[in-house]
Amino acid sequence: MSRYDTRIEIWGMDRNLDLNAIINLLNRNYDIPIDYLTNFERLDANEKTLHNSWLPSNNxxxxxxxxxxxxxxxECINAIGQYEDMLGPQRGIVNGTPLPREVRVFNxxxxxxxxxxxxxxxxALDASSSQGGRIRSLLFGQRRGNRIEEWGTLEFKNIDFYxxxxxxxxxVFSKRGQTLTLPNQNNSQINVVDISAVSQLAPRNAYDSTSQGANILESLQALSGLGSNQSIYNGGFYFQKDNLFNMFLKIDSNCACTIDTGxxxxxxxxxxxxxxxNFTKAVLTIYTFLFPGLKALFNQEQNSGQWNHAQxxxxxxxxxxxxxxxxxxxNNINIRELQQIIP
Incomplete structure (x- = not known):
């Protein structure tokens, strides 16, 4: 990712939790002991602990x-999750001596x-795909063998609207250049200005290809994949709504998105x-307006037959x-040469 990219994941909380319950959970202590340092009695508690906590963003x-x-x-709650990662015992201990904390622990x-x-x-949180599991383990009570049951079941795939x-x-690719009216958003309109990226998987997962750039639907590589019905797992879009936003997004099948903040x-x-x-407003715009609105219009057009397999x-x-x-x-191929190879 470029330095202007911010990746956002969306997770579904346990259905029994409301925002007040979330506040109670955010106030808990999430420190955990470093197991491989348990027997080093000369180290103080701080040296043998990973400090993890939630902090209010602005208050x-x-x-x-x-x-x-x-x-x-x-309604929403803004929070900053602070957590620590560490070197494992093979690298965190040298010649029988633990390395200093500032060397083996990372904030x-x-x-x-x-x-x-x-x-x-x-x-919705700005997490890289490699850190998601670590964050769920340390800050959402999902640590194997030491779960915090009050968090309940956390969903990070196949989530409702997402x-x-x-x-x-x-x-959506077929809507490039069009203005769409979103049925579940007071008939608000958005513009699908451009398609900027297509990631495709060939049948039987034979190969993977990604095309990027402005007007990508004029690219032979992208069009050939779309024309042969390859599976799409990621797309890049420029969405625009007058007097509200200009969003350059890459979106995957679980609605994790990468925002080009530049x-x-x-x-x-x-x-x-x-x-x-305006991180909070941007996140809420994407996940309570843009994605649900597009999904509602897609379902409406499917149910009405406006977008079907024939279309x-x-x-x-x-x-x-x-x-x-x-x-x-x-390649200066004429119609007669085409007819010779087409049955």
Whole structure:
């Protein structure tokens, strides 16, 4: 990822938890002992402990705040998770002596927004894919053998509104350049300005390909994959809504998204501002307005027959024809030569 990219994951909290229960959990102590240092009696408790905790983002106490997102009030809690990682015993102990704490322990942090949407609490956080499991273990009570039962069951895949499949990607790709009216968002409109990335998996997982760049649907590599019905697992988009946001996003099938913060912005008061300065609003806009709105429109068009297998097949055919046309032009292939190889 570039230095302007911020990756956001979305997790579903246990269905029995509300935001007040989340505050109680955020106030707990998450320190854990470093098992391989237990027998080093000369080390003090701090040396033998990983310190993990939740802190309020802007206040002394955790607060439930209400933000208006596209005309809808959304309750949320902002928090910073601080956690420590460490070297294992093979590297953390040299010649029988533990290394100094500052050498074997590393401080890390994660910004998190807990929010209530449609009667369930979710958490969106800026976590890399490699750190997700560690964060769940240390800060969400999911540590194997030492679970905090009050957290209950945490879902990080196949979550309610936040799971999309290849058919959804094909549908959004077909909307490039269009203005969409979102049925569950007071008929708000968004523009699908451009498609900037396509990640595809060939049948039987034979090979994987990723295409990136402006107007990617004019790329032969991307179009040939789409025309042959390859499975899509990630897409890059430029979504725009007048007087609200310009979002450059890469989205995967579990609705984890990478925001290009160098190009994206969001309305704050009377002006547009950087995503970094409006992390909570940006996250809530994506996960309570943009994704649910697109999913609702996709389902509506599927149920009404406006987007069905025949429509999808026809769209793929148009993409495939674009590939054939461009290859013919590039290689001076005429119609008679094509007819000779087509049964």
């Amino acid at each position: 002394r106490n955790f607060l439930i705040e209400t933000l208006e997102i596209a005309g809808r009030p959304i 890390k942090s994660v910004n998190a927004v807990f929010f209530d949407y449609e009667g369930r609490v979710y958490c 799971t999309i499949d290849s058919r959804f990607f094909y549908w 190009r994206s912005n969001i309305k704050n008061g009377n002006d547009f501002d950087l995503i970094q300065n 999808e097949s026809d769209q793929r055919k148009q993409w495939a024809l674009e590939v054939v046309k461009e290859l013919c032009e590039e």
